[in-house]
Amino acid sequence: MPNTPVMDGLIRKTVESHLPWSVHVDLTYRCNERCIHCYLDHQDHGEMKTAEIKNVLEQLARSGTLFLTLSGGEIFLRADLFELLEFARSLHFDISLKTNALLIDAERAKKLRDLSVRKIQISIYSAEPEVHDAITKVRGSLERTLNAIRFLQAEGLNVKIACPLMKQNLMAYRNVQALAAELGVPYVLDMTITPKMDGDMSLLQLRSSTKELLPILQDPSLNPKTCSPDGTQAAAAPTGSATSSGIESRAFEDIPCSAGHNSCYISPYGDVFPCVQMPVATGNLRQQKFEDIWFRSAEMNRVRAVRESQLPVCSKCSIRQYCERCPGLAQMEGGDLLGAYERACDLAELNARIAGLVDPVSAMHAQKSGSQDLCSIPTTHVATEVQIGRI
Amino acid sequence: MSETVTRNPKLAWREIDGETVIISPEDSHVHELNETASLVWKHAEGQTLDQLAQRISAEYEVSRETARADLEELLTALGEKQLVFVAPDSKD
Numbered sequence: 069m070p071n072t073p074v075m076d077g078l079i080r081k082t083v084e085s086h087l088p089w090s091v092h093v094d095l096t097y098r099c100n101e102r103c104i105h106c107y108l109d110h111q112d113h114g115e116m117k118t119a120e121i122k123n124v125l126e127q128l129a130r131s132g133t134l135f136l137t138l139s140g141g142e143i144f145l146r147a148d149l150f151e152l153l154e155f156a157r158s159l160h161f162d163i164s165l166k167t168n169a170l171l172i173d174a175e176r177a178k179k180l181r182d183l184s185v186r187k188i189q190i191s192i193y194s195a196e197p198e199v200h201d202a203i204t205k206v207r208g209s210l211e212r213t214l215n216a217i218r219f220l221q222a223e224g225l226n227v228k229i230a231c232p233l234m235k236q237n238l239m240a241y242r243n244v245q246a247l248a249a250e251l252g253v254p255y256v257l258d259m260t261i262t263p264k265m266d267g268d269m270s271l272l273q274l275r276s277s278t279k280e281l282l283p284i285l286q287d288p289s290l291n292p293k294t295c296s297p298d299g300t301q302a303a304a305a306p307t308g309s310a311t312s313s314g315i316e317s318r319a320f321e322d323i324p325c326s327a328g329h330n331s332c333y334i335s336p337y338g339d340v341f342p343c344v345q346m347p348v349a350t351g352n353l354r355q356q357k358f359e360d361i362w363f364r365s366a367e368m369n370r371v372r373a374v375r376e377s378q379l380p381v382c383s384k385c386s387i388r389q390y391c392e393r394c395p396g397l398a399q400m401e402g403g404d405l406l407g408a409y410e411r412a413c414d415l416a417e418l419n420a421r422i423a424g425l426v427d428p429v430s431a432m433h434a435q436k437s438g439s440q441d442l443c444s445i446p447t448t449h450v451a452t453e454v455q456i457g458r459i
Numbered sequence: 460m461s462e463t464v465t466r467n468p469k470l471a472w473r474e475i476d477g478e479t480v481i482i483s484p485e486d487s488h489v490h491e492l493n494e495t496a497s498l499v500w501k502h503a504e505g506q507t508l509d510q511l512a513q514r515i516s517a518e519y520e521v522s523r524e525t526a527r528a529d530l531e532e533l534l535t536a537l538g539e540k541q542l543v544f545v546a547p548d549s550k551d
Contacts, residue, residue: 072489073491074489076492077478077492078475078489081475081476082475085475085476085509087475131471132471132473132474132475134472134480134482149471160470160471160472160473161471162471162484163471184468184469184471184484185484186471186482186484186487187487224485226484226485226487251525303520
């Protein structure tokens, strides 16, 4: 959604009243691609039936949820997808979908338009079939996905490309940019590769190193903190998280993100989490009512109580403004919802260096190196006119 | 002849603290309705202008004429934004 003063006001209101305004529901973990970076277990361990999901949707509507994101796995593998969409429409949700689009044809695109789906986010890893298909492990998948995008566009639907970046496709962001421009659709580059949901860390080896990310973060077409060679300010950065709730706002102030405040995640098995990237189990909708979990779960309230100014290490960090710490990843990677974690610190240091700081050191790294004092000493900032290319 | 009001069925909406937030799927535009407009929105579907005017008149203790005039002004504004449609009642 556009980040406007009206939206900021609404987000503030929903955060203050703990209204579950935006909910992400994974309808299935089954998938017809086998993306090498995927964090899911694709076996069906008993996903919610049609009636169960309808019941969940009714509860969400009663609780005040407006933004509903349906994702997976691949949602079009659910035979009841359109029945669920029709039901969601009858409850007046704002509906967004996340899909690989392999199963979208002209007829299904028309149905999606008739159901007033507002946004469809589709993953594309490269404009080169050999790169994209090697990541999805499905030959011909790029061509099929692009055909689907054209079907959706022909119906006037809003498509957004999400491009997770990893070692295998790092520099493909340029051809994805060009592809998005050719198609006339927005895109987001996501550098987040997460551990598997069962805690398996093996996927992290697919991550590009911070050194490898440097040319991307310095690209003036992506990073508004940098300037193009002629000194003009670049457009807003289309980088971010393809899995986030999509409601970023200044209204969050001292809270880390929307998770547990006005958004949450529901798995195909009815488990409720503050966010898809935050493995803090708060309850199950097969045993409990949504409102009981949302308002009264001890775990949800623990997440809700976190304030950035009270984080034991990060609150003392002199380069916090360059950090995009995710509390869920702090839990998954560092084992502590309140803690610092290596990747965020590395990226914060990289971002700070790009912005012109000399030898920036995060609080966690300062502690590790024994230089406790560094935590409270502001890092030297060179003249702001220093350009990235000269560092 | 009376006229019947219908909400645009494509819209997404929720009431927050007595005010209504509406999202238009085509352009992602966010509309906010104040308390009075929200009351009309909440009860509008399938109602005639006379029925809605009667409800407003009762709720806000104003005359039917005043309620009807305010309602028509509001529905014109909502209609221009494609949030509601006002059509002759098919029963007439």
